[in-house]
Amino acid sequence: MSDNDKPTPPVEGSKRKHVYDGIEEFNKRLPNWWLFTLYITIAFSIGYWFYYAQSGLPEGDGERVEAEIARIQTAKLTSDLVIADASLWEMSQNEAFISSGKETYNSLCAACHLPSLKGKSESPAAIGPDLTDDEWVHGSEPLALYKVVDEGILAKGMPPWGPTLGVQKTAEVVAYVLSYHEAP
Amino acid sequence: MSARNITIEYNDKVVRQFMIASIIWGAVGMLVGVLIASQLNFFQLNFNTSFLTYGRLRPLHTNAVIFALVGNMMFAGVYYSTQRLVKARLASDFLSSLHFWGWQAIILSAAITLPLGLTRGKEYAELIWPINIAVALIWVVFAVNFFWTLARRHERSLYVAIWFYIATIITIAILYIVNHLSIPTGMLHSYGLFAGVQDGLVQWWYGHNAVAFFLTTPILGIMYYFLPKAANRPVYSYKLSVIHFWSLVFVYIWAGPHHLLNTALPNWLQMLGMTFSLMLWAPSWGGMLNGLFTLRGAWSKLRTDPVIKFFAAGVTFYGMATFEGPLLSIKSVNALGHYTDWIIGHVHAGALGWNGFMAAGMFYFLVPKLWNKPLYSQALANLHFWLGLFGILIYVAAMWTSGITQGLMLNSTTEGGTLLTYPNFLDTLNTIRPLMLLRVVGGGLYFVGWLLMAYNIVKSLKGAQAVNGTMEVVVEDDVPEEERPLGPIVTVLNPPVIFSTVGTIFTCVWLFGGPFLQIVGAIGTALCVILAWVHFESKGKRWAAWYERLLVSAAPFTVLTLVAVLIGGLVQIIPGIVSHQAANVEDRLQIPYTPLELAGRDIYVAEGCYNCHSQMIRTLVPDVMRYGDYSRLGESIYDRPYQWGSRRTGPDLARIGGKYNDTWHYNHTLRPRDISVGSNMPNYPWLNENATDVAALESKINVQRMLGVPYDEMTAEEIQASVDAQANEIVERLKVDGIYVAPDKQIIALIAYLQQLGNYQEVTPAMASR
Numbered sequence: 001m002s003d004n005d006k007p008t009p010p011v012e013g014s015k016r017k018h019v020y021d022g023i024e025e026f027n028k029r030l031p032n033w034w035l036f037t038l039y040i041t042i043a044f045s046i047g048y049w050f051y052y053a054q055s056g057l058p059e060g061d062g063e064r065v066e067a068e069i070a071r072i073q074t075a076k077l078t079s080d081l082v083i084a085d086a087s088l089w090e091m092s093q094n095e096a097f098i099s100s101g102k103e104t105y106n107s108l109c110a111a112c113h114l115p116s117l118k119g120k121s122e123s124p125a126a127i128g129p130d131l132t133d134d135e136w137v138h139g140s141e142p143l144a145l146y147k148v149v150d151e152g153i154l155a156k157g158m159p160p161w162g163p164t165l166g167v168q169k170t171a172e173v174v175a176y177v178l179s180y181h182e183a184p
Numbered sequence: 185m186s187a188r189n190i191t192i193e194y195n196d197k198v199v200r201q202f203m204i205a206s207i208i209w210g211a212v213g214m215l216v217g218v219l220i221a222s223q224l225n226f227f228q229l230n231f232n233t234s235f236l237t238y239g240r241l242r243p244l245h246t247n248a249v250i251f252a253l254v255g256n257m258m259f260a261g262v263y264y265s266t267q268r269l270v271k272a273r274l275a276s277d278f279l280s281s282l283h284f285w286g287w288q289a290i291i292l293s294a295a296i297t298l299p300l301g302l303t304r305g306k307e308y309a310e311l312i313w314p315i316n317i318a319v320a321l322i323w324v325v326f327a328v329n330f331f332w333t334l335a336r337r338h339e340r341s342l343y344v345a346i347w348f349y350i351a352t353i354i355t356i357a358i359l360y361i362v363n364h365l366s367i368p369t370g371m372l373h374s375y376g377l378f379a380g381v382q383d384g385l386v387q388w389w390y391g392h393n394a395v396a397f398f399l400t401t402p403i404l405g406i407m408y409y410f411l412p413k414a415a416n417r418p419v420y421s422y423k424l425s426v427i428h429f430w431s432l433v434f435v436y437i438w439a440g441p442h443h444l445l446n447t448a449l450p451n452w453l454q455m456l457g458m459t460f461s462l463m464l465w466a467p468s469w470g471g472m473l474n475g476l477f478t479l480r481g482a483w484s485k486l487r488t489d490p491v492i493k494f495f496a497a498g499v500t501f502y503g504m505a506t507f508e509g510p511l512l513s514i515k516s517v518n519a520l521g522h523y524t525d526w527i528i529g530h531v532h533a534g535a536l537g538w539n540g541f542m543a544a545g546m547f548y549f550l551v552p553k554l555w556n557k558p559l560y561s562q563a564l565a566n567l568h569f570w571l572g573l574f575g576i577l578i579y580v581a582a583m584w585t586s587g588i589t590q591g592l593m594l595n596s597t598t599e600g601g602t603l604l605t606y607p608n609f610l611d612t613l614n615t616i617r618p619l620m621l622l623r624v625v626g627g628g629l630y631f632v633g634w635l636l637m638a639y640n641i642v643k644s645l646k647g648a649q650a651v652n653g654t655m656e657v658v659v660e661d662d663v664p665e666e667e668r669p670l671g672p673i674v675t676v677l678n679p680p681v682i683f684s685t686v687g688t689i690f691t692c693v694w695l696f697g698g699p700f701l702q703i704v705g706a707i708g709t710a711l712c713v714i715l716a717w718v719h720f721e722s723k724g725k726r727w728a729a730w731y732e733r734l735l736v737s738a739a740p741f742t743v744l745t746l747v748a749v750l751i752g753g754l755v756q757i758i759p760g761i762v763s764h765q766a767a768n769v770e771d772r773l774q775i776p777y778t779p780l781e782l783a784g785r786d787i788y789v790a791e792g793c794y795n796c797h798s799q800m801i802r803t804l805v806p807d808v809m810r811y812g813d814y815s816r817l818g819e820s821i822y823d824r825p826y827q828w829g830s831r832r833t834g835p836d837l838a839r840i841g842g843k844y845n846d847t848w849h850y851n852h853t854l855r856p857r858d859i860s861v862g863s864n865m866p867n868y869p870w871l872n873e874n875a876t877d878v879a880a881l882e883s884k885i886n887v888q889r890m891l892g893v894p895y896d897e898m899t900a901e902e903i904q905a906s907v908d909a910q911a912n913e914i915v916e917r918l919k920v921d922g923i924y925v926a927p928d929k930q931i932i933a934l935i936a937y938l939q940q941l942g943n944y945q946e947v948t949p950a951m952a953s954r
Contacts, residue, residue, distance in 0.1 A: 016422050020343040021268040023409070024418035030427065034473060038431075038466035041510075045459035049695065052455055054702060061451065061803035065814055068805045075602045107608050111859045124922070125858070127847060157845035157921075164607040164810075166599065 081167045088142035091171060092178035101176030104169050108161065117180060127157050132180045146174045187660045192338075194267045196652040198280040199260045200554050203547055205288060206256035207638050210543070212295075213248030214631040220245055221624045223866070224833065225617065227857070230866035235299035237866045239792025243310040244298040249535055250308060250398060252291045257543040258402040259283065259326070262349050264550065265409035266330065269346055270337035271657045279329040286322040290315060302372050305789035305825040306387050308394055309363050313374040316364040323360065327353045331738070338657045340667045340736040344425040348405030350742050351433045355397040355749045362757075363390035367891065369884045373786075375824040375891060380774075381817040382760045383826040384444055385453065389753055392440035397749075399534065400502075401433070403542050404471045407499065410546050412478050414491045420477035426731065428470025433745060435464045437752030442513035445522065446802040447828060448817035452696075453756060454515070460752070461513030468506035475499035490565035494545030497573060501537025505530060519804050520591040523832040525616065525623075529583025536576045536630055544568065544637055551644050556651040560643035564636050571633035579626030586619035595806040604809050609835040610862045669737035678730050679723065681744065683716035688751060769818030772944040776822055776893050777937070779903045780910040782884060783876045784937030787930050789825065791868065798829030799838040799941065812839040812942070819944045822893045834865060839942035846914050847921040849935045871931040878907050878928070910936055 016025045052058055059067075091097040106115060112128035113119045121130040129137060137156075138148050149170050152160030162170055223229045223238045230237045267274060274280050293315050297303075303310040311319070330353060334346070342350075363386050366374035378386050412419050419425070441449060441457030476499055485492045508530050512521050521527060548565055552558050559565060593612040596605040606612055675681070690712055694705025720727060734741055777785060788794075799820065801811045808814050815838050820826055829836075844852075851858055854872055856865040882900045889895040898906070911927035914935055918925060925932065 015418060018341050020339065020341075021265075021271075021409075021413075023343065023412045025344075025422040025425070026418050026420055027423055028421040030421070030424055031473065034424075034466060034469065037469070038463075041462045041465055045463055048459055049455060053452060053695075061446065062814065065803045065805055065808055069808055072602045072805075072809070075600055107611070111861060127851070127859070127921075154842065154845065157848050159843055164604065166603040168599070169603070 076166060081171060083143070083146055083167065083171060085142045088146060088171065088174055088178060089183045091175035092142075092181075092183065094175065097172050097175040098179045100169075101172035101174070101179075104165065104173050105176050108165075109173065112157070117177065131177050134181075142174060142178060145177065146170065149173055187658050190657050190659055192271065192273050192655050192657055194264075194653040194655070195274040195277060195280055196264065196554055197650070198274065198284055199264045199550070200650060201284045202256045202260035202263065203550060203554070205284070206253055206260060206543060207547065207634075207641065209248055209252030209256060209291060210540075211631070211634055211638060213245055213253050214627070214634055216241055216245040216248060218624060218627050218631055221620070221627055224620050224864055225624065227864050227866055232867050232869050234301065234791075234870045237791070237868075239795050239866070240299050240301055240303075242795045243303060243307075243792060244295060246308055247294050247298065247310065248291070249539075250394065251294070253543065254399055254403070254535075254539045255287065255291075257539075257546065258352075258398070258406070259287070260550070261406035261410070261546055262330070262352075262402060265345055265406065266333060266349060268653070268655070269339065269343045269409065270334060271339040271655060272333055272337045275329055275332035275336055279325050279332075283322060283325045283329060286318065286325065290318050290322060293318075297372075301790040301792075303790060303792065304364075304366070304374065304376065305792075305794060305827070306363070306376070306383075306391075307830060308391055309387065312372050313364070313366055313368055314371070316360075316366075320357070320361055320364075323353075323357055327357065331742075334738045337738075338659060340663070341732070342735045342738060342741060343408070344419070344422075344429065345405040345408040347425075347429050347741070347745070348401045348408070350738075351429075351745050351749065352397050352402040352405070354742060354746050355393065355401075355433070355437075358750070358753070359390045359393050359397065362753075363387060367887050369887045370880055373880070373884075375884070375887050377891070378761075379824045379891070379893075380821040380826050381449060382757075383824065384447075384828050385441065385449065385760055386757060387826070388443040389437070389440040389757060392443060393437055395531075395534070396432075396436040399539055400436075400468075403539060406542060406546060407471070407475050407495070410549055411475055411495050411499075414489070414495060414545070414549050415479050415482035415485065417478050417480070417482045420474050420480070424470050424474050428467050428474070430748065431467035432464070432471070434748045434751070435460055435467055437749050438756065439464055439513070441756065442518070443830065444828070445513070445515050445518040446804055447800050448815050448819075450817070456695075456756065458513050458515055461510045465507065465510040468509075469503060472499050472503035472506070475502075488562075490562060490569055491545045491549045493566070493569045494541045494548065497569070498538050498541035498545060501533055501541065501576070505534040505538060508533065519802070520595065521587055522802075523798060523830070524587035524591045524594075525583040525619070525831075526587025526591065527831065528623075529580045529587060532583065532627075533576065533580050536572070536579065540630070540634070541572065544572070544634075547637065547641065551641055553653070554650065555645055555648035557644060557648040560640050564640045568633040568636045568640070571629050571636070575626045575629030575631075575633060577626070578629065579623050582619040582622035582626060586616040586623075589619070590616050594810070595804075597806065597809070601805075604806065607810070609810075610860055613833070613864065614862050666733065667736050670733050670740045672740070674730075675734070675737070675740035675744065679716075679719055680727055680730065683712060683719070687712040687716065692755060769821055769947055770816070771947055772816045772818045773947050774819050774822050775940075775943050775945055776888075776895055777940070778906060778910055779878075779881050779885065779898070780876075780907045780933050780936045781940055782888075782937075783878065783881055783907070784930075784933035784935070786884070787871070787876070787934050788937055789827070791871075793837075794827045794829050796829075796831065796833035796865070798827075798832050798836045800828035801836055801838045807836070811836045816944075818947065819942075822888075824888070824891070834863075837938070837941055841939045841941040841943055846917045846935050846939065847923060849938055850918055850923055850925070850931060853931055853934065868931075871934060872925065872929055874930045875928045876907075876930050876933040878904060881907070 014027050016027055112126060113131055114122055114126050116122055117131040119126045119128040119130045121133065138144055138153060148158060150160065150162035152158045165173070219229065220238050220241050234240065263274060263280070294311055297312055297315065298310060302312050304312060330349065365377040367377065368374040376383055408419065438456055438460035441453040442461045445454050445458065476496070479492065479496060482492065486496055512518055512527070512530060548559060590612045593606050593615060597603060598605040687709060690705050690708030693701050694709055697705050801807050801813065801815045803814045848859065852860065853868050855867055856863045881903050885895050885898060885903065908927065911932045914932050915925060915927045
């Protein structure tokens with residue numbers, strides 16, 4: 001290869017004697033930082049394998065998740081929110097409950113019951129029934145309504161929202177729906 | 185010693201053909217990419233048409249870019265450089281031609297079958313079995329042509345580029361064949377040999393190493409030839425070449441399970457996947473260093489020469505992607521990044537930045553050589569570079585932001601960790617919408633750059649004369665002692681091979697042995713490393729001399745490469761095959777599908793639902809809170825193909841069964857936005873019109889039974905009766921809600937399938953002992 005047309009490169013280490021189609025190869029030593037990277041990843045892997053596979057110390061992924069989920073269940077049960085007919089009616093007159101209930105309703109419930117809450121009586125294509133009239137398919141008491149939202153009515157296409165929403169948000173949604181009705 | 189001069193004319197015709205094919209198919213692949221990226225933003229672009237729907241086009245995009253753009257580019261580069269590096273014309277013009285036209289026919293058949301929904305349902309392995317056979321045959325043609333050329337070489341010593349080509353050819357052959365083993369149920373459909381967790385493991389052993397040995401090693405070889413040529417500089421370090429080649433081919437194979445972290449895959453495999461990915465970091469960067477340091481002394485050309493620009497940027501993106509890969513393989517990072525756009529950004533940094541830019545650099549380098557005419561416009565090539573670079577940066581930055589944002593939102597909890605902050609999946613999707621739009625802009629810019637290159641090259645070729653390279657070769661009849669190939673004994677019985685083999689065996693004993701064997705293995709490994717070190721320090725020259733001899737021995741070199749790549753695969757896959765039977769499932773066992781559900785599942789696979797929906801609830805608290813109890817490996821043990829997925833554009837479906845009623849699924853499949861406001865899922869109106877293929881079920885169930893799924897023998901009539909009974913139940917339930925649909929429609933089968941997802945039976949001691 002002719003290098004005449006460019007400045008002479010600085011003197012470098014030895015080249016291999018073999019030249020392939022004009023391509024030469026230096027035989028330089030490996031950069032230290034590169035070698036350290038290699039050694040550190042190997043050392044880490046050995047330690048990782050020893051700790052997780054052979055020491056018997058850490059618990060398995062499944063056990064870890066199950067323990068954490070159990071803790072969450074307990075925390076939910078001990079939540080101090082009181083769910084009763086009277087308290088739900090009370091919430092249905094509380095602005096904070098109504099407005100956050102409305103937010104959840106619009107994001108999750110409106111798809112089937114429509115933003116107007118009128119469901120099937122507004123549009124036959126809607127999946128959920130009217131929530132504003134006085135006809136209750138599964139009981140008219142607030143607790144019954146709460147139970148429907150919490151546990152769902154699978155046969156009718158109502159999913160159980162309790163597991164995703166939790167007590168607080170379920171109560172808010174129920175309060176929002178009840179706000180369309182007269183408290184006794 | 186007698187010597188004579190001969191003149192060789194290279195077969196550059198096939199190089200030109202592959203190069204042009206790569207440019208054309210590359211444009212098609214990118215066009216489809218821009219379209220499907222737009223579909224994610226505007227569902228209307230699915231046009232309510234089956235063959236234009238995302239789930240069918242996304243495999244077309246990935247296959248086109250991998251096998252058509254990079255495949256053709258790789259063949260062009262391999263054929264051009266190999267002829268010159270070994271000083272021999274390609275062995276057979278016929279095989280070269282067959283290779284080219286065969287490969288194009290395969291691409292064309294893929295472009296027809298994938299939109300028709302004919303698929304095996306595994307990523308980058310979607311093509312149906314007749315095409316699989318064609319791919320394997322054409323790959324053999326490539327291999328024969330290549331190795332035959334090596335056999336006729338006049339340059340005895342093999343340059344580093346050739347090492348990478350050898351590794352590519354043998355490894356892809358193995359990966360492709362094993363992952364495509366299947367039993368046909370008809371001319372266009374088959375079930376894979378492996379199922380469930382085993383299918384997932386084999387799939388990502390293949391998928392990950394397709395990235396390694398299709399998108400990386402051949403392109404590294406191409407880099408080792410074209411980059412020093414273009415820069416007119418010697419390669420930085422031969423020593424680095426040796427170390428990074430062998431460590432790369434050995435380590436890469438082990439890293440596949442990092443695609444299945446935190447899933448139901450047994451933990452030891454997840455750990456191997458993670459640790460070997462970390463150990464892969466340095467070997468990968470060895471290639472980048474040898475590329476970038478070779479440019480030292482030629483950096484001035486970076487300002488003027490578009491070829492060097494593309495190569496320098498390409499190698500830099502390679503370094504970036506191979507740093508990101510190990511990072512994403514760390515289990516806790518993966519918990520955030522997996523199933524999000526972060527992965528999409530990662531692969532595009534590789535595909536656009538590394539593969540696309542190396543391709544462009546190589547093409548700009550080749551045009552003047554192959555057509556004996558300077559490039560039409562350097563300025564256009566520079567513009568291509570800047571458009572492409574900005575395109576990638578926008579794309580990748582958008583995807584990083586999108587992936588991390590969605591990952592954080594999905595994993596975020598509130599109220600003391602007891603509730604998900606965003607219980608509605610769509611909230612997370614709609615947050616990343618602007619970023620998904622930005623990705624269209626980035627990808628679009630890159631595509632425009634590619635078209636500029638096509639235009640530039642077309643203009644360059646106008647009126648140009650195709651020329652084939654020639655070379656004067658001195659043929660020596662007497663081969664000196666040090667250039668004679670190694671015999672089989674010296675190939676195996678020499679310090680480097682002995683130390684590597686014994687060390688690997690001891691390491692495996694340490695990894696997998698019982699309490700006592702572990703200690704033996706650990707001590708043996710340590711001793712082996714120390715002895716090898718001591719021996720190398722004192723007798724290093726003998727190691728080097730042996731390696732020089734290995735370089736003139738193509739067959740022994742190939743065999744040793746084969747052994748190096750086989751080890752990881754064997755260690756990971758064999759135990760699964762032996763122990764994968766349902767009897768070994770710990771607690772839960774899948775209930776085999778009813779005939780209607782099986783038909784519905786095949787519709788799910790054909791529509792490519794897995795491109796957006798996973799069926800794998802990971803052992804992560806937010807996953808369990810959102811989707812239910814984590815998935816056990818027994819719950820998908822009969823699934824062919826497994827459908828764990830790799831990206832959640834929509835929510836996980838592992839436990840969707842029974843969560844909503846049939847009416848919900850009916851409406852949601854036909855018009856997703858009626859129920860899920862803001863969803864980007866396509867409408868599937870044709871599922872309400874097309875009939876389920878019940879006739880195919882007999883042979884499908886027979887194949888499943890042959891493969892070990894506990895089906896009772898069923899006649900065609902019994903299958904039909906079972907299908908009718910189950911379909912009618914669904915039809916009756918829909919009727920109650922005022923929906924009238926014939927029981928033979930595909931949507932009924934799909935609902936039947938979706939509604940049983942998450943069903944399982946508890947494993948009893950009696951079953952376990954069977």
